[in-house]
Amino acid sequence: xxxxxxxxxxxxxxxxxxxxxxxxxxxxxxxxxxxxxxxxxxxxxxxxxxxxxxxxxxxxxxxxxxxxxxxxxxxxxxxxxxxxxxxxxxxxxxxxxxxxxxxxxxxxxxxxxxxxxxxxxxxxxxxxxxxxxxxxxxxxxxxxxxxxxxxxxxxxxxxxxxxxxxxxxxxxxxxxxxxxxxxxxxxxxxxxxxxxxxxxxxxxxxxxxxxxxxxxxxxxxxxxxxxxxxxxxxxxxxxxxxxxxxxxxxxxxxxxxxxxxxxxxxxxxxxxxxxxxxxxxxxxxxxxxxxxxxxxxxxxxxxxxxxxxxxxxxxxxxxxxxxxxxxxxxxxxxxxxxxxxxxxxxxxxxxxxxxxxxxxxxxxxxxxx
Amino acid sequence: xxxxxxxxxxxxxxxxxxxxxxxxxxxxxxxxxxxxxxxxxxxxxxxxxxxxxxxxxxxxxxxxxxxxxxxxxxxxxxxxxxxxxxxxxxxxxxxxxxxxxxxxxxxxxxxxxxxxxxxxxxxxxxxxxxxxxxxxxxxxxxxxxxxxxxxxxxxxxxxxxxxxxxxxxxxxxxxxxxxxxxxxxxxxxxxxxxxxxxxxxxxxxxxxxxxxxxxxxxxxxxxxxxxxxxxxxxxxxxxxxxxxxxxxxxxxxxxxxxxxxxxxxxxxxxxxxxxxxxxxxxxxxxxxxxxxxxxxxxxxxxxxxxxxxxxxxxxxxxxxxxxxxxxxxxxxxxxxxxxxxxxxxxxxxxxxxxxxxxxxxxxxxxxxxxxxxxxxx
Numbered sequence: 001x002x003x004x005x006x007x008x009x010x011x012x013x014x015x016x017x018x019x020x021x022x023x024x025x026x027x028x029x030x031x032x033x034x035x036x037x038x039x040x041x042x043x044x045x046x047x048x049x050x051x052x053x054x055x056x057x058x059x060x061x062x063x064x065x066x067x068x069x070x071x072x073x074x075x076x077x078x079x080x081x082x083x084x085x086x087x088x089x090x091x092x093x094x095x096x097x098x099x100x101x102x103x104x105x106x107x108x109x110x111x112x113x114x115x116x117x118x119x120x121x122x123x124x125x126x127x128x129x130x131x132x133x134x135x136x137x138x139x140x141x142x143x144x145x146x147x148x149x150x151x152x153x154x155x156x157x158x159x160x161x162x163x164x165x166x167x168x169x170x171x172x173x174x175x176x177x178x179x180x181x182x183x184x185x186x187x188x189x190x191x192x193x194x195x196x197x198x199x200x201x202x203x204x205x206x207x208x209x210x211x212x213x214x215x216x217x218x219x220x221x222x223x224x225x226x227x228x229x230x231x232x233x234x235x236x237x238x239x240x241x242x243x244x245x246x247x248x249x250x251x252x253x254x255x256x257x258x259x260x261x262x263x264x265x266x267x268x269x270x271x272x273x274x275x276x277x278x279x280x281x282x283x284x285x286x287x288x289x290x291x292x293x294x295x296x297x298x299x300x301x302x303x304x305x306x307x308x309x310x311x312x313x314x315x316x317x318x319x320x321x322x323x324x325x326x327x328x329x330x331x332x333x334x335x336x337x338x339x340x341x342x343x344x345x346x347x348x349x350x351x352x353x354x355x356x357x358x359x360x361x362x363x364x365x366x367x368x369x
Numbered sequence: 370x371x372x373x374x375x376x377x378x379x380x381x382x383x384x385x386x387x388x389x390x391x392x393x394x395x396x397x398x399x400x401x402x403x404x405x406x407x408x409x410x411x412x413x414x415x416x417x418x419x420x421x422x423x424x425x426x427x428x429x430x431x432x433x434x435x436x437x438x439x440x441x442x443x444x445x446x447x448x449x450x451x452x453x454x455x456x457x458x459x460x461x462x463x464x465x466x467x468x469x470x471x472x473x474x475x476x477x478x479x480x481x482x483x484x485x486x487x488x489x490x491x492x493x494x495x496x497x498x499x500x501x502x503x504x505x506x507x508x509x510x511x512x513x514x515x516x517x518x519x520x521x522x523x524x525x526x527x528x529x530x531x532x533x534x535x536x537x538x539x540x541x542x543x544x545x546x547x548x549x550x551x552x553x554x555x556x557x558x559x560x561x562x563x564x565x566x567x568x569x570x571x572x573x574x575x576x577x578x579x580x581x582x583x584x585x586x587x588x589x590x591x592x593x594x595x596x597x598x599x600x601x602x603x604x605x606x607x608x609x610x611x612x613x614x615x616x617x618x619x620x621x622x623x624x625x626x627x628x629x630x631x632x633x634x635x636x637x638x639x640x641x642x643x644x645x646x647x648x649x650x651x652x653x654x655x656x657x658x659x660x661x662x663x664x665x666x667x668x669x670x671x672x673x674x675x676x677x678x679x680x681x682x683x684x685x686x687x688x689x690x691x692x693x694x695x696x697x698x699x700x701x702x703x704x705x706x707x708x709x710x711x712x713x714x715x716x717x718x719x720x721x722x723x724x725x726x727x728x729x730x731x732x733x734x735x736x737x738x739x740x741x742x743x744x745x746x
Contacts, residue, residue: 019660022659117535123542126548134505153533155487157490159489159490167499175501175502282575298417308419
């Protein structure tokens, strides 16, 4: 029996790798994508273009605007003369924000009255706007405390002392790169599995496979092994690049990583084969792959936290294997989790894998065209 | 249009009819054009949000006091937090480590006494930095609550507010910073990229693989006509999907459409041509459906999702990556739809991006046309 399966596995690998284009597709894009996405996926803003409108031209306003100029986050691209110039710049997305200092700013400050500072911000991308506002606020806070200290004024009675665990500089790249490792692993698995059965169905070779002595379970095994092996190799490569190139700390245990990876691959391969065996044509297989992959990525908590989703959608995320794998990846990379801390994420993936794989193997025989 | 030799119009009609028949026979194309937008847009429109509300945090008072309770009330007063009491810092740290809370606010035992000293009292804030974005939002919310508390306390005690400069913020186009208002137009672009490429990624390869392309080529129809037939049929299908997506965005998700509908329609058509052209290019270059499908999976979704400016700000990416985003079709359309929906007809944004779309569409179609013609020789 084993040589039969071995022959089948060999055939599946050949089918995947004999076409040079297909070989290329499996190896190069995931690596390139890790590099490109790794740099692209960050919520940390750099070089935010701003304009300033200084109606005061006093010593205090100069000092405040210099503080903005000295902050590496902002690039001052324009100095405005009147209010009318604000709208065209913001509309055209030439600047993200306009800092406007009113005419009595220095007077107010020097005589101890609170001085307002107006910030106009482009809300088209609300997330970028919110982050930029936070940066603006920290510049203003710093200016305030310097002002108070320099003039010996009464400091606020309480101050915040903040600390961030696991990621002291709050680099959002550390959050996203483990997520990208998970996403690319999912994509590679889909590449290998989602079209295989559909292709054989379309070309008629699947019927031939069914009349061989191979049992559905054995066919399933033959189809699972390539996806599994390629997935493990790719994920390892991607993980090493994430660690070595991007310097994302890998603090947890390798055992926990590979346990999570193995179960995730089982569930992803299962989903891919299920889609594939449901489809009569490769076009349908491709549609199915997208209908699974896109929600799986978006609802996994990769970019938008699951906690922000409505209850009903949160329930849907429980059938998303990527959701569990991302938790494991982040815990293992950043929090240094060992086996125990990720154990509760493992069994749901095992269940998803078992269900999808058995459904797929049942469909091999029961869905004939 | 008539005549035995010059029946180009008739031939094209025949080819269009053939494509439509094929579409109807395998309903997966119709599913791509109509079911996928409904499914994806409802799921994401409801599911995707960056607005952190009711973030769970732990509150610790080492020694309960009236001043402490007063400050914590300002934290409890906002809808941003779902606070829970922790008896000790050790318990709060355990909650943070287990992911039950995203942050800790701790008032030390000497908080009331130091509040009255000139050096001021420290308030300890700890956040979990794993999700840096949420961590930053939490810090921002705590700072906001702290600022409100400071000024209301100063007012109550008849003191001057202790922050010299007060920041007033005006947010244009999306005053409540509803993230759905910018995510839904972006999703329209992402979903249409997928649909455009999915519709056509396999069609040329399928004809080659099944040998029907050779059959088509011995008819009087030229390769250009074959391509036009395919483009036309899927363009109609894609336009239907586009109307559906825009309609859902406006009526189901209440995203304001401030620009003109006609401009949106014109830009969408350009974009659709580019997306379909990209699918046809993949299909022509790959020649086999299997490889074409693989390439479509790799080149459409993740690049459109991550490199289009839909979620991640393009201006903050390194220059090399910014250069790469210029070949992402979705990038231009995301810029157009976000502006058309939220800001209005800002020509300075619409025109350059529309031109880029036209250029990409022309490039993809030219590649397809050239590569298909070569086979004839």
